[in-house]
Amino acid sequence: MHISVIIPYRDRIDALTNTLTSLVSQRTPRRYEILVVDDGSVVPPQNLVLHNLISENIRYISQRNGGISKARNAGLHASSADVVIFLDCDMVVRSDFVESHAKLFDFSASPLLQVGPRRQLSVTPKGLSTEEIFELPSVDDDRTDFFSVFSSSLAEIEIGWHLCFGHNMSMRRADAIALSGFDENFQGWGFEDCEFAYRFRKLGGELIYNPSIAGLHQYHEFKWPVEATRYKAWRQNLDYFSSKHRDFSVMCQYILDPYFNPNNNVLDNIWTELLIRMEKILRIAKDRRGNAEIAKV
Secondary structure, eight states: OEEEEEEEESSOHHHHHHHHHHHTTOOOSSEEEEEEEEESOSSOGGGTSOGGGOOTTEEEEEEOSOOHHHHHHHHHHHOOOSEEEEEOTTEEEOTTHHHHHHHHHHHOOSOEEEEOOEEEESSOOOSOOHHHHHTSOEEOOTTHHHHHHSOSOGGGOTTGGGGOOTTEEEEEHHHHHHTTSSOTTOOSSSSHHHHHHHHHHHTTOEEEEOGGGOEEEOOOOOOSSOOHHHHHHHHHHHHHHHHHSOOHHHHGGGGGHHHHOTTSOOOTTHHHHHHHHHHHHHHHHHHHHHHHHHHHO
């Protein structure tokens, strides 16, 4: 099985250097490559990475700034692999990362989309080995509290598709191509990955959360509440998502607006509370539809 790790990138060389360092010495018998898709950086990343990261496993692809969906699609079409792993440029992974992603596809021929957790670092490390980086303090994946209330089995969760974040995701390349890749109409921050998972699930694909393929998310400055420009992109993407898929479950994502809206003064942990509310509403709606069908009979 041939694997491609597809990494969208733009002007974050310190983070990318750590990510590539963790990827170049993966323990796997499989053939794998790393595709770094430069989405219009000021200086191309291949001109900045350390000499010890020059590897035949790494390929660089350049495009004019077109957004993360376009970058992922460029990597998808440049790959000839059996399985593609989508990974953000600020993720540090263990040496069994590629192998852990690939194993699932050995045992099932069904259409599968697999996502892994992302623990949060408070720094972007410099000069540390991957092993040393994994010894740094980190915070649990944002979805952990939600999963503790319901389940981490995405098949049992009504909003499972909404929890499929593209920073650590894998699937067969043929399935991604059949899905026409990521929708490039999503611009800026938010929703391009969960809309991708939504379409995949609608077509009968199975969503799987695999805690054994965790990565560490390196710190980058992020103001909270969300800056007005970032929130505007989030809201425009949500509006586009809702107009594209006129589905009650998609519309329920507006429940999350108080968390992202900079005009609201809310606590960070309200995100989990709102997700729980969204899940409960959809379960109630599903039960009512089921009861209505029974009544017809």
